[in-house]
Amino acid sequence: MESLSYRHGEDARNGGVDITISLTPSEAKALGSDAAMLADWFDTALWALGMLRNGSNPRGPIEIDPTTAEVTADRLNRVIGDLDQLLLPRLQGVRDAAVRRHHELGGSINALASAMDVSKSTAQSRRNVVLTGKDRPSNWETWAIKGGPQNREFCAACGHPATPTDPIVTTADEDSYRIHQSHTQNPRDGFYRTPTLDRDPQNAEDYQDMTADERDQLIQDALDSDLDSAAWDGRGIYHGPDGTRAGGDDWR
Structure with missing residues (x-):
């Protein structure tokens, strides 16, 4: 089974050569x-x-x-x-x-x-x-x-995992890159002001729009993270941008 294919010249996107790596369904799922x-x-x-x-x-x-x-x-x-x-x-x-x-x-x-x-x-x-x-x-x-650790998603731009304060978002273009939200907010970054398809969990309005499952996943991601977050207090309780609290010993 051939996994590599090529398109040359005028057929290539940039006029040189396109190199395509094709994965099977099981490979795509594993990777x-x-x-x-x-x-x-x-x-x-x-x-x-x-x-x-x-x-x-x-x-x-x-x-x-x-x-x-x-x-x-x-x-x-x-x-x-x-x-x-x-x-x-x-x-x-x-x-x-x-x-x-x-x-x-x-x-x-x-x-x-x-x-x-x-x-x-x-x-x-x-x-x-x-x-x-x-x-x-x-x-x-x-x-x-x-x-990756706890199967967390990694940023396609910098290679680092998602964190509670810097989630992975999808760019609203044909490439649909999965990148840290911070890349779209840094004026010196190549992804600055790139539109995205995702809600921002640190934005109060977006946080309120999240489903219970989405909020639970946000909490779990934070618990799995090895990075400190200003959104967490010393008791392991998550403070949402609208004052919502979740987590703690009872939640665990």
């Missing part, structure tokens, strides 16, 4: 929002290669603003952040999970060394780190197997 995030960071890698090899940024609206063709430190900051902080740790987690499963299924050191294109001693050492190293399995290996 969830991770699929879109990984695709976005792979795209960053291709964008970076284009800039580095051409010496310019081919994706800017050059006809409107010629300065968008420049390779700037700010653009490379995004490249480095996407690759170093977001993509590479996840790829290593996938690799580690595959090495562990390879061992569990009886895979030999010879086969592992061949797959890694290294000596047997190096392959053995790498496998030992995965199997018996400190703090193993790593957080990213666990992510590769189980997904």
Whole structure:
């Protein structure tokens, strides 16, 4: 079954080449929002290669603003952040999970060394780190197997999880990106003022419009979050923007 397809030239969206990765229903269900995030960071890698090899940024609206063709430190900051902080740790987690499963299924050191294109001693050492190293399995290996913490959704723009004070919203355009609401509110962000389809739980009117299930989910997301929120007091009670209170020991 082919999972990759290509469209070239005039058939491509930007006139170059469109690369499509097709997932089966079971793959799409298992990956969830991770699929879109990984695709976005792979795209960053291709964008970076284009800039580095051409010496310019081919994706800017050059006809409107010629300065968008420049390779700037700010653009490379995004490249480095996407690759170093977001993509590479996840790829290593996938690799580690595959090495562990390879061992569990009886895979030999010879086969592992061949797959890694290294000596047997190096392959053995790498496998030992995965199997018996400190703090193993790593957080990213666990992510590769189980997904994000408490299956929380991650932002397609920055890769960080949703929080009670910065929920994930859907952009009201053909891309339908799932991003932190804060990206649409920061004047320095590329998503600034992008219309969204979602209600804001920190807005009193929107909070009142939420169903009981939606409010319960908001509370559960906050309880699952490892980040502090100004909306929570020391007793674990959520204070809605309209003064509504929920949570606490009785709720738990």
